[in-house]
Amino acid sequence: MKLIASVAMLCMVGIFFTTTAGLPQIYNPHSAPSEHVSPRYIEKSTKETGSPNFVTAVLADYRGYDTLGETTVIFTAGLATALLLRSRRTPSFKNEQACLVKGDPDE
Amino acid sequence: MNNRFGTIVLDISFRVIIPFIMLYGVYVLIHGEDSPGGGFQAGALFGIAVVLSRLVHGEQAILNVSGDKALILAGIGTAIYGSVGVVTLLFGGNFLEYGTLPLNISEPGRHALGILAIELGVTICVMSTIVVIFDALVGREEE
Numbered sequence: 698m699k700l701i702a703s704v705a706m707l708c709m710v711g712i713f714f715t716t717t718a719g720l721p722q723i724y725n726p727h728s729a730p731s732e733h734v735s736p737r738y739i740e741k742s743t744k745e746t747g748s749p750n751f752v753t754a755v756l757a758d759y760r761g762y763d764t765l766g767e768t769t770v771i772f773t774a775g776l777a778t779a780l781l782l783r784s785r786r787t788p789s790f791k792n793e794q795a796c797l798v799k800g801d802p803d804e
Numbered sequence: 805m806n807n808r809f810g811t812i813v814l815d816i817s818f819r820v821i822i823p824f825i826m827l828y829g830v831y832v833l834i835h836g837e838d839s840p841g842g843g844f845q846a847g848a849l850f851g852i853a854v855v856l857s858r859l860v861h862g863e864q865a866i867l868n869v870s871g872d873k874a875l876i877l878a879g880i881g882t883a884i885y886g887s888v889g890v891v892t893l894l895f896g897g898n899f900l901e902y903g904t905l906p907l908n909i910s911e912p913g914r915h916a917l918g919i920l921a922i923e924l925g926v927t928i929c930v931m932s933t934i935v936v937i938f939d940a941l942v943g944r945e946e947e
Contacts, residue, residue, distance in 0.1 A: 747912045748919070753837050757919045761900035764922070765885055767844075768929050772882045775933030779875060782940035 818860045822867070825853045833927055837916055843923035847930025854931065855938050874935040881929030885922045892918070 721728035742754040756764055829849035836842035857867035869877065889900045897904030902918025903911050 747915050749838050752840070753842070753919060756842065757900075757922060758902075761889070761922075764926070765889065765900075768882050768885050768926050771933050772878045772929050775878055775936040776875065778937050779940045782943075 814860045817856065822853050822856055825849055825856070829853065829927075833923060834920070836923055837919050843926025844930055846923070847927040848934065850927065850931040851934030851938075854935050858935075858938070869932065869935050871936075871939050874932040874939065878929050878932035878936060881925045881927070881932060884925030884928065888918060888921050888925070 721730055725731065738751055738755060738759070742751055742759075743749065746754045746758040748754040748758060826849070829846045832841035832849060833843065833846035836846065854867050854869055857865045858870075861868075888902075888905075891906070892901050892904050893899055895904045895906050900918075900922070902915040905914045905918050907914050907917065909917075
């Protein structure tokens with residue numbers, strides 16, 4: 698089992714190393730993202746959305762659906778964490794307090 | 805200044821650090837349209853403020869959003885975001901087209917208020933999710 702996992706890991710590492718060379722170069726002005734979406738946002742986002750910040754224009758205007766999905770993902774992650782961790786609670790662990798102050802601070 | 809919370813370290817961290825964290829969170833949230841920042845960062849700051857307050861005070865914390873309430877708040881935050889989109893749909897725009905919000909102000913003002921509303925929803929969701937995960941990890945929830 699360990700051998701299979703190691704071989705799978707090595708295959709993943711090889712795939713990552715070989716495909717990274719095909720990614721668009723960062724800071725290359727002639728790569729695909731720099732020539733298609735970026736000039737559009739830089740030139741027209743202020744006029745089209747009225748937002749003074751490109752990031753806000755992309756986050757809340759052009760990709761509002763995407764941000765709604767991100768918020769839903771965070772909510773779902775919190776819900777799943779709470780459901781998983783609460784169900785394993787043993788009764789002795791239940792009343793333990795994670796409090797740095799010893800005793801009641803009001804007393 | 806009496807050391808009400810135990811030691812001087814807890815006292816200073818509660819009285820000095822937490823107000824500044826929350827003030828910075830409000831700044832990041834409100835100024836997020838013009839400058840770097842926004843709902844996710846502000847939510848993380850508010851979440852840290854609540855977690856720090858909980859670590860200092862325990863159950864008696866003033867800034868206490870605990871367990872099931874935080875889970876409900878996280879849902880409410882997501883619902884705020886979605887409902888802004890639905891409201892713009894109902895008043896004849898596209899989904900999340902802030903210019904069609906039914907407010908009696910100029911179009912850039914409606915746009916800014918719409919973005920502030922959705923970022924408020926994101927903030928509430930992220931803050932409550934951090935508190936929910938903290939609660940689940942320390943094994944405490946609303947009884």
